[in-house]
Amino acid sequence: MISQEAKQRMHAAVARYPVARSAMLPALHIVQEEEGFITEEGINAVAEVIGAKPDEVQSIATFYSMYFKKPAGQYVIKVCTSISCYLRGCDQLLEHLEKRLGIPRGQTTPDGQFTLLTTECLASCGTAPVLQVNNEFVEDLTTDKVDALIAELRRQPATTAQEC
């Protein structure tokens, strides 16, 4: 459900640019924050606010890797697998995470709490290997640190995307 408040934020985004269409990416971020992924209702809302066709909005949403096409877990874990993290052991950490969460990379746990993804260079090569949880960094990873992180996240109350 795209709330009135979300639509107002989209309009506020439009006001920051000389041309309304430039608010396309910010508006799509607002949809994802509201719904957890890019819904058809979200695309229509963006199209209406920006003054574009839904097809055009769809085309933008499918180009950029941060926008999800289907629902994701409460915690989206993105593990960097680019060269500097590769050199510091990200592959082993990723395998460890797959075992801990009981899902292969690319999947969401059945309880909907975790989505495990790989991602390209996150500009954190000095503290490799790294991951992000919902776009916030966890750096200098070890298996112990990863275990502590998952335990900590599992202790948090379960929420749905709409309640965040």
Place this chain on the structure above:
Amino acid sequence: MAELIVTKYIDVPGIDTLDVYRAHDGYKALEKALREYQPEQIVEMVKKSGLRGRGGAGFPTGMKWSFLPKDSSRPRYLCCNADESEPGTFKDRMLMEKLPHRVLEGVIISSFATHVHHAFIYVRGELAFAGRQMERAVSEAYNAGYLGKNILGSGYDLEVTVHRGAGAYICGEESALLESLEGKRGYPRLKPPFPATIGLYGGPTVINNVETLATVPPIVLSGAEWYASFGTEKSKGTRIFCLSGHVNRPGNYELPLGTPLRVLIEDYGGGVWKGRQLKAIIPGGSSTFFLGPDKIDVPLDFESVAAAGSMLGSGGVIVFDDQTCIVDAVLRISEFYRDESCGKCTPCREGTFWMVQLLERLEAGHGKSSDMDLLVDICDNISGKAFCPLGDAATSTVVSSIKLFREEYEFHVRTGHCMVGPRARQPATTTA
């Protein structure tokens, strides 16, 4: 201890807030620029300083600014390229997170110098905290009168919009950045025309890297001659080197241009880790050519690294130890370009995909002896023929690794497994 210019005061607690920044020379450069100089004089000052772009291309900054046409029917814009995505590079994130006001002060002075009244800071989407820091700095600056109408009573107006990307390495390419900022897919544009002539919304546009812009306030404050006293004859000043990979102390290090690679790796980086030997270095992000260990004394400036067979690039120095399987490492690097290719042009879209297939085959032990020549041939069909530099970038480690480590590729073909590293084994037979 090297003099810190762009990272000066970075460790002062609270330097990311306006009050602490102001207590440490913050916005003095902006005051000086507005009160003592005409915009054109700032452009001349930056030219004289010898500052070159810190994003990767190293184009002289002052010269780029002077390309804006004097008359144009469309408004001018400035874009701070904060889409840092080049593997091995992590300096711009640090500047935005820890010194957001210095970046912003650089944006404001540079906008003043180029008669721009609306600037954008395009922050890659994954850097959520960095984006929030820049938003907060912009808000603090508006409240303090460093942005908006009639800045510090100078009569100069500037609006700044922090714009968040959504995951696309290609949007770090300046013309793709403009497309993205205009709300479209990040497909690069044909150049010429260059953004300086036809850029954002068709108007003359300045696009500079975060570190480049963050260097402008120190230049204004201490003078072009002072800045030019650091570095080498053609590569002036200091820059942040991002050291990563198999070293004891990875991290960001600001050093004068021309510092030898050995000094960065050994003195600052603590040398190769785990007591291992140096096998290879990538000096400027994964889009640059491998250097062998014989190049350890190369001075880190644009000319010297080019003469050694690579590029200074983004400053992302990646170190590989002697337990690294080069074929597997190049496969990992190549997957990046395949995944990030925008798909617009055939050489890059098909070539990056095909190269990964070949490298997978080689690494898995199903490679053919003709595969290396085929890889080089594919690279030849991409390099200089793709629509934008991403295609060229995808070929750098492939061609340079085949040149420097061909025997390792041949070993994979002959024996079916790695020569070194965790998957190396003694071959079962000695015949092919």
